[in-house]
């Protein structure tokens with residue numbers, strides 16, 4: 001799992017004036033909509049006794065109160081009130097949780113999960129369809145018992161479609177993937193791949209039958225780091241552009257959020273049909289990715305065999321390796337979402353840790369991946 005990226009953690013329409021728990025990189029966060037409409041995002045782990053702030057309530061002027069002893073934290077993560085303290089007693093500087101920058105864009109809530117200064121942060125992908133009135137969006141989500149890199153590679157992978165999706169999307173009679181060229185930059189790679197899917201069935205099929213039959217469909221397929229796949233299918237009657245967010249809940253559980261844009265049948269009446277198609281394709285992939293072994297994507301490129309048609313996935317694995325060497329990897333030992341009982345909690349470090357050297361010693365929870373001397377274990 002990679003820190004130091006903007007992660008789309010929730011659909012914007014799902015966030016209101018009630019604290020909401022979201023999970024990413026094996027850590028829980030609390031998000032809520034502030035009075036001015038902006039969204040705040042804090043580590044969900046109260047530094048007092050580890051209460052889940054997301055079970056608390058909004059209080060005072062834009063603060064959140066922990067459900068356990070009522071400590072209140074502002075949107076910057078600083079504690080502003082400790083109810084058990086008599087009036088006049090100060091608030092310790094260590095009474096703070098990590099706060100993460102948030103941008104609401106393209107219908108999603110993007111939280112920057114890392115401590116890079118603003119100018120060094122990788123970009124949020126550009127999604128031109130969102131502002132284009134010719135397109136209409138549908139939103140769908142599900143959780144999968146598989147690692148997010150397995151689910152990400154699955155959607156990038158064009159060669160599986162005839163086998164996993166049969167005639168729903170693939171074409172078992174035309175399984176070859178012509179060689180393709182990859183374009184992109186440090187944060188994204190994509191390719192135009194020629195596929196020969198059969199005509200769609202049902203509602204979309206009616207539209208397809210009115211157009212001349214094309215031999216190929218161009219599918220622009222690509223990834224945006226850290227966890228998004230774009231699938232742009234140029235159907236004879238219009239464009240279907242899916243953005244698939246693979247949100248790592250833990251090592252082996254992924255929340256998949258899909259935003260699907262189409263520029264045909266743009267009435268609300270056709271939304272249900274579009275969602276059903278996305279769901280059907282996804283449910284065909286589910287058993288395959290949930291049963292891949294090893295569960296986690298190998299670090300070593302030679303641990304699995306690649307062929308030409310896997311070039312997009314190989315590009316992903318190479319780039320991920322570079323970022324690991326930069327120290328951006330968050331490993332499995334740091335997961336604190338309750339899958340395994342632990343005695344220590346670590347959190348994704350937030351920018352305030354770097355921005356404010358005075359606070360450097362103020363953090364109670366260690367940052368993930370930080371190496372410290374192991375404490376004596378005699379008390380265990």
Ligand code: FES
Nearest residue numbers: 046048049051066
């Ligand atoms: S655990 Fe949060 S206030 Fe005590």
Ligand SMILES: [Fe+2]
Nearest residue numbers: 154155164285
């Ligand atoms: Fe698939």
